[in-house]
Amino acid sequence: xxxxxxxxxxxxxxxxxRYAHRTPVFTCESLNRLADAELFFKCENFQKVGAFKxxxxxxxxxxxxxxxxxxxxxxxxxxxxxxALALAAKIRGIDAHIVMPDNAPEVKRAAVAGYGGKITFxxxxxxxxxxxxxxxxxxxGAVLVHPYNDYRVIAGQGTAALELMERVPKLDVxxxxxxxxxxxxxxxxxxxxxxxSTQIIAAEPEGADDAFRSLKAGKIIPMKDPLTIADGLxxxxxxxxxxxxQRYVHEIITVSEEGIIxxxxxxxxxxxxxxxxxxxxxxxxVLQRNASIAGRRVGIILSGGNVDLEKLPWCGPA
Numbered sequence: 513x514x515x516x517x518x519x520x521x522x523x524x525x526x527x528x529x530r531y532a533h534r535t536p537v538f539t540c541e542s543l544n545r546l547a548d549a550e551l552f553f554k555c556e557n558f559q560k561v562g563a564f565k566x567x568x569x570x571x572x573x574x575x576x577x578x579x580x581x582x583x584x585x586x587x588x589x590x591x592x593x594x595x596a597l598a599l600a601a602k603i604r605g606i607d608a609h610i611v612m613p614d615n616a617p618e619v620k621r622a623a624v625a626g627y628g629g630k631i632t633f634x635x636x637x638x639x640x641x642x643x644x645x646x647x648x649x650x651x652x653g654a655v656l657v658h659p660y661n662d663y664r665v666i667a668g669q670g671t672a673a674l675e676l677m678e679r680v681p682k683l684d685v686x687x688x689x690x691x692x693x694x695x696x697x698x699x700x701x702x703x704x705x706x707x708x709s710t711q712i713i714a715a716e717p718e719g720a721d722d723a724f725r726s727l728k729a730g731k732i733i734p735m736k737d738p739l740t741i742a743d744g745l746x747x748x749x750x751x752x753x754x755x756x757x758q759r760y761v762h763e764i765i766t767v768s769e770e771g772i773i774x775x776x777x778x779x780x781x782x783x784x785x786x787x788x789x790x791x792x793x794x795x796x797x798v799l800q801r802n803a804s805i806a807g808r809r810v811g812i813i814l815s816g817g818n819v820d821l822e823k824l825p826w827c828g829p830a
Contacts, residue, residue, distance in 0.1 A: 515756060516667035518705035521674055521698065524571040524667040531570050531603060533559050535672070537679045537811075542782045547798040548806045552683070554676040557787050557817025561595040561623065563744075564672050564695055564815050565659075569596035571668030572657045573604050581606050583653035588612070588634075588641035590743050591620025592816050593659040598629030609654050611644045613637075617743060619820045638734075638748065660694030661750025670698030676811050677706050684808035687794040689815055690714040690723045690764065691745035693753030699813065700760035711762040713804055715797035717741075717772060722748050724764040727757065741769055741825055744790035744816065763804055771796035773825045779814075789825070791815040 516524075538553045556564035573585060584607030587597050594610045601608035610629040612621065613636035624631055632648065634640040649656050657665065672695070673686060686703050690696045696714050703710050716723050720738035732754050738746040749757065767775075776792035778799065779785065787795075791814040798805045798812070 513663055515752070516663050516670065516701060518702065520667045521670040521702050524567070525671040525674060527574050528567060528570040528668060528671065531560070531600070532567055534675055535559050537676060538783060538785070540783045543778065546778070548801055549798060550809045551798065552676070552680045552809070552811045553783070554672055554811060554813045555785065556672055557785060557791060557814050561592065561599055561627070562816055562818045563592035563596065564669060564813065565592040565596035566599065567671050568665035568668035568694055568698070569593060569657065570600040572662060572664040573597070573600040575664045576655060580655055583655070584608060585657050586610070586645055586649050586652065586654035587657050587659060588645045589659045590616050590746065591624070592744055592818060594629060595620065595623040595627055597657055598624050598627035602628045607654065609648050609652060611641055611648065613641065617818070617820045619818055623818065658750070660692030660747065661752045663752060665694050666698045666701070666753065666756070668698070669695045670702040672813055673699040673702040674706070676813065677703060680811055681707070682809065683707065683710050683811045685711045685713055685805065686811040686813070687713050687715060687797065688813045689742070689745055689790050689793040690716050690757070691720070691790070692747035693723065693749045693757055695813065695815060696761065697753040697756035700756050704760050711804070712760050713762055714757075714764045715794040716764055716766050717745055717793060718766045718768055720746050721766050723757065724766050726754060727761065727764055730758070740772070742772060742789040742793055744788065745793065765797040765800070765802055765804070767793055767796035767800065771800065775799055777826050786817045786819060787814050788816045788819045791817065
């Protein structure tokens with residue numbers, strides 16, 4: 513199977529059109545001033561399940577033939593992809609078997625259960641997740657839909673950037689957070705095809721900087737012990753996402769935990785919308801006034817808005 517191209521992303525957009533939201537693009541003058549840039553926020557926090565992940569999961573589920581889909585789908589995820597796959601499977605009327613790390617946020621556990629996902633918990637390591645999902649796939653015959661290392665998922669995620677570029681042409685930069693690389697690689701393919709002069713910049717937590725290090729080393733350097741509040745970015749790059757990122761990404765900017773929390777709060781207070789820590793990572797990068805950003809027209813994909821309101825990072829113990 514070959515990596516998706518623009519035609520595959522356009523096909524994904526058509527496939528998911530009746531199910532996924534076409535999310536809005538917001539601006540904020542006060543954040544523009546703080547960043548010294550003109551910012552355009554693609555609000556995937558308003559997507560179904562509260563995250564861009566529904567796009568890729570939906571494309572993957574509805575790409576399956578009836579024969580492929582009859583035993584359901586399966587995945588491992590810290591939350592947003594799990595919820596997305598559970599909902600997409602529910603819409604299609606098939607089972608979704610979900611492996612979640614036992615430290616996944618309660619809000620994300622509840623979402624997966626609410627969408628009818630059949631949850632199995634495991635230790636919070638990649639090895640444990642992969643071993644557990646392998647056993648479930650062997651037992652059930654379900655189709656594995658990887659959270660990011662799947663070309664159907666990558667094509668679906670690319671539809672967010674495609675919508676952004678249609679809504680706001682002539683961007684100088686498009687930014688996403690990067691964890692496993694599904695959103696970033698889909699964004700790369702879409703943006704490079706429709707606006708080759710637009711730079712693609714990713715942002716990553718300093719405590720989970722495997723993509724930053726991998727891009728510099730020219731090979732995947734897995735993250736063994738990610739330490740970041742941005743739970744959606746604790747995954748390591750995949751062998752399908754990394755070559756796309758290598759080819760198209762101009763730069764990866766790393767940000768501190770303090771910067772992530774500050775950016776998250778700035779968006780909450782100034783834009784009056786809820787974003788989760790992972791979505792705040794590229795906002796933190798622009799607020800650093802990085803030389804690659806200052807004075808430019810920058811599109812930022814706000815990846816999600818699923819937050820445990822009992823554990824807001826700027827609130828102390830009750």
